[in-house]
Amino acid sequence: MSHEARELARRLTLWYLAASTLILAASGVLGSTIRMSQADVGRLGDNTWYALMTAHGLGAFIGWAAFAVMGFSWWVLDSMGFQLRRFGASMAWLTFWLMVAGVAGVVVTTVFLGFAGSWVFLYPLPFFPAGQWGDVTTALFLFSVLLAGLAIVTWCLGILHTVVGPALHAVSKNPVNRFFTAIGFGYLWPKRFATNPEPVPYALIPLGVIGLDMIVATLPLAGLLVFMIVESFADVSVDPLLAKNILWWFGHPVVYLLLFPAVAIYYFLIPKYAKRPLVAGNIIALAWVIAVIANVIVWAHHVYLDFPADTIQPAINLVMQPMTFSLTIPSALSLYSLFFTIYRSDFEWNAASTSLVLGLVSWLLAGLSGVVNATIAFDAVVHNSLWIVGHFHHMALLNIGLVIFGATYHFLPELTGRPLWSETAARWHVWLTFFAGTFNSALWSWQGLEGAPRRFSVLPDAYEALAVAAVPTVIVLALAQILFFLNVLLTMTGPRVRPAEAGA
Amino acid sequence: MNPTAILIAVSYGIVVVIGVVLFLFLWRSTKAPRDVDEKRLAHQEKGWLVVVVLALLALLFATIFFTPYGESAPPGAQVVTVEAQQFAFLISPSSVRAGVPVAFRLTSKDVNHGFGVYTEDDEFVLQAQVVPEFTTEVVHTFDEPGRYKVLCLEYCGLNHHGMVGQFEVLP
Numbered sequence: 001m002s003h004e005a006r007e008l009a010r011r012l013t014l015w016y017l018a019a020s021t022l023i024l025a026a027s028g029v030l031g032s033t034i035r036m037s038q039a040d041v042g043r044l045g046d047n048t049w050y051a052l053m054t055a056h057g058l059g060a061f062i063g064w065a066a067f068a069v070m071g072f073s074w075w076v077l078d079s080m081g082f083q084l085r086r087f088g089a090s091m092a093w094l095t096f097w098l099m100v101a102g103v104a105g106v107v108v109t110t111v112f113l114g115f116a117g118s119w120v121f122l123y124p125l126p127f128f129p130a131g132q133w134g135d136v137t138t139a140l141f142l143f144s145v146l147l148a149g150l151a152i153v154t155w156c157l158g159i160l161h162t163v164v165g166p167a168l169h170a171v172s173k174n175p176v177n178r179f180f181t182a183i184g185f186g187y188l189w190p191k192r193f194a195t196n197p198e199p200v201p202y203a204l205i206p207l208g209v210i211g212l213d214m215i216v217a218t219l220p221l222a223g224l225l226v227f228m229i230v231e232s233f234a235d236v237s238v239d240p241l242l243a244k245n246i247l248w249w250f251g252h253p254v255v256y257l258l259l260f261p262a263v264a265i266y267y268f269l270i271p272k273y274a275k276r277p278l279v280a281g282n283i284i285a286l287a288w289v290i291a292v293i294a295n296v297i298v299w300a301h302h303v304y305l306d307f308p309a310d311t312i313q314p315a316i317n318l319v320m321q322p323m324t325f326s327l328t329i330p331s332a333l334s335l336y337s338l339f340f341t342i343y344r345s346d347f348e349w350n351a352a353s354t355s356l357v358l359g360l361v362s363w364l365l366a367g368l369s370g371v372v373n374a375t376i377a378f379d380a381v382v383h384n385s386l387w388i389v390g391h392f393h394h395m396a397l398l399n400i401g402l403v404i405f406g407a408t409y410h411f412l413p414e415l416t417g418r419p420l421w422s423e424t425a426a427r428w429h430v431w432l433t434f435f436a437g438t439f440n441s442a443l444w445s446w447q448g449l450e451g452a453p454r455r456f457s458v459l460p461d462a463y464e465a466l467a468v469a470a471v472p473t474v475i476v477l478a479l480a481q482i483l484f485f486l487n488v489l490l491t492m493t494g495p496r497v498r499p500a501e502a503g504a
Numbered sequence: 505m506n507p508t509a510i511l512i513a514v515s516y517g518i519v520v521v522i523g524v525v526l527f528l529f530l531w532r533s534t535k536a537p538r539d540v541d542e543k544r545l546a547h548q549e550k551g552w553l554v555v556v557v558l559a560l561l562a563l564l565f566a567t568i569f570f571t572p573y574g575e576s577a578p579p580g581a582q583v584v585t586v587e588a589q590q591f592a593f594l595i596s597p598s599s600v601r602a603g604v605p606v607a608f609r610l611t612s613k614d615v616n617h618g619f620g621v622y623t624e625d626d627e628f629v630l631q632a633q634v635v636p637e638f639t640t641e642v643v644h645t646f647d648e649p650g651r652y653k654v655l656c657l658e659y660c661g662l663n664h665h666g667m668v669g670q671f672e673v674l675p
Contacts, residue, residue: 047662118659124636125615130590130662240616240636281546283553305618305631307573308638314573321568325560332556333549339530340545347534357527364523372512375563377570381508381628384618384657445516449509451628453620453657456665460655462626 002083009078012092014415014492016071017408019100020064021488024481026107027059032478038459039467047132049457050116055107057119062148063103065396066254068404069261070095070155073207075411076261076268077159080201081167084158088165091158098151105144113137118455120251121145123243126228139232146225149218149250152257156218159211163204169195183208183292187285202278203267205285206260209292216296217253220246241308248299256295258396262403263334266356269410270338273353274345280337287330298324304379317376324374331367335360351426355406358434362398366391369445384455386463387448394441398434405430405484412491419497421490425483432480440473506628572632575643577607584671586610586654588617588634590661593654593669602649602673612636617667618657624650631657646673
């Protein structure tokens with residue numbers, strides 16, 4: 001293990017963590033503000049509400065959750081012996097700055113320039129601003145999203161370069177063979193994808209999978225963004241249905257940009273706390289073979305309710321239901337493996353491990369609500385309702401978010417050389433986030449089942465009562481995050497562990 | 505609440521309870537740690553895969569025949585054209601008869617909209633996306649006479665929440 005490479009991974013992870021935590025604070029404030037406004041607490045103007053919604057969506061999803069797990073990926077890889085080499089390091093730093101610039105651009109164009117096209121900026125809405133923003137603002141917003149998209153591509157390149165590195169111990173020198181070895185093919189075809197002496201660590205597999213998939217998913221969106229930037233200044237146009245499909249070609253896999261690195265963290269940390277190896281056999285590798293293919297071809301379940309006459313769209317949508325169902329298999333098998341790794345183990349319960357296990361609970365529950373969305377007959381009722389908002393907050397905040405918090409509490413002491421400022425504050429933060437966040441998502445889900453539409457700055461009267469009921473929950477959830485920010489800040493600036501103590 | 509929404513609420517509620525019980529069971533198991541046969545558990549993961557696949561197939565075959573696709577207006581259907589634009593629905597005619605299929609022909613003059621039909625008591629009835637440059641047809645038979653609301657269910661800009669239309673179903 002190279003000390004310099006370890007130090008580089010440490011610095012990178014800390015930078016990603018610091019930046020993503022700041023973005024969490026900002027996007028959390030925005031999210032709380034718009035939810036309170038729906039309950040008539042500090043009512044915002046309509047365009048302000050929709051602009052903050054746009055900033056919150058991109059900020060929380062990409063700027064916080066994705067950015068944070070992207071950062072932890074470097075540390076998990078290094079901890080497994082997969083150290084960054086020159087190209088990987090360049091990509092990692094480039095990713096950081098592209099992401100920071102992209103998020104900053106999104107904040108400026110939404111919060112200050114009033115762009116309110118939502119994070120999906122469904123074509124051609126950015127060009128129909130109802131007098132609220134201009135073409136230059138549209139172009140700047142789209143360029144900022146493009147920067148964030150390029151950050152994802154450069155991260156993927158860095159990941160792919162690292163997972164096929166020397167630590168893979170693959171027998172083959174062929175880079176394609178090495179890649180398939182890295183995503184677990186050796187468990188299924190041990191002769192063709194041989195490693196010597198150790199098999200591929202399970203935690204490597206989801207990182208390799210997402211490294212490939214997000215390049216495939218992001219490049220078409222990048223093309224659409226460039227075209228839309230041109231349209232800001234020239235008289236060109238895109239087929240709106242095609243644009244919608246391209247958007248979701250990216251928009252679904254990006255969920256896995258959050259989930260798969262989080263799974264790598266689960267695979268890496270849960271066995272440590274359980275003090276036994278991950279309970280997994282060859283079959284889990286099969287799940288990841290399904291994932292690497294299905295992940296990029298299930299986009300159309302986001303457009304189940306788009307079925308224009310004389311188009312192929314309904315047929316595509318119909319095929320998407322079984323395809324999307326197949327994507328539950330990696331989750332189901334991973335949950336099985338993690339569950340039985342913990343089962344009857346001498347599990348060490350602390351803030352970090354509690355956060356991870358509560359994240360697993362949320363993964364199961366949010367995954368099941370996702371099966372509802374994946375079913376056309378059910379989606380016909382819940383599509384674009386607050387049920388969807390409940391589902392993705394459950395998944396992003398309480399599965400991915402709790403992984404990020406757990407990983408932060410676990411890794412921060414070794415990243416900083418300083419003990420965690422307060423284990424007690426961390427436990428309070430984790431439990432309050434879990435309960436308040438789950439209750440908050442449950443309220444949204446219930447409102448959605450009652451028919452409450454999403455993306456309404458002012459909800460119809462029939463749904464306002466539960467929006468008001470959510471206010472105390474939002475306050476508790478927001479206050480709980482202060483404990484997290486304090487812990488991160490005071491750990492980073494606290495006294496270092498003396499070598500004697502560290503060895504004790 | 506819409507009947508399908510009730511089905512979702514009940515089914516999801518049951519699996520949530522099962523999930524929570526499982527995790528409480530998991531937590532308690534760590535209070536009395538002991539060696540387990542990890543290889544046997546890993547081997548049994550194949551059995552779990554079969555269970556998951558069978559459950560998904562069951563859900564697929566139970567639901568796949570209930571999609572809004574491919575339903576064309578039968579002879580004698582009432583045709584209603586709906587033109588969506590920021591931030592209004594132009595619905596013509598504005599009244600239909602109960603018990604007779606209605607074919608809604610949806611178009612948009614500008615951006616993507618959503619055509620969401622609700623009863624006067626805010627119970628969800630049906631929805632479809634309205635894509636510019638395309639015509640979408642959705643067929644429905646209203647059993648209950650009364651006034652129905654139309655909400656836009658795809659974000660379309662500044663006054664998206666205020667984009668409300670209505671029509672009447674006559675006895």
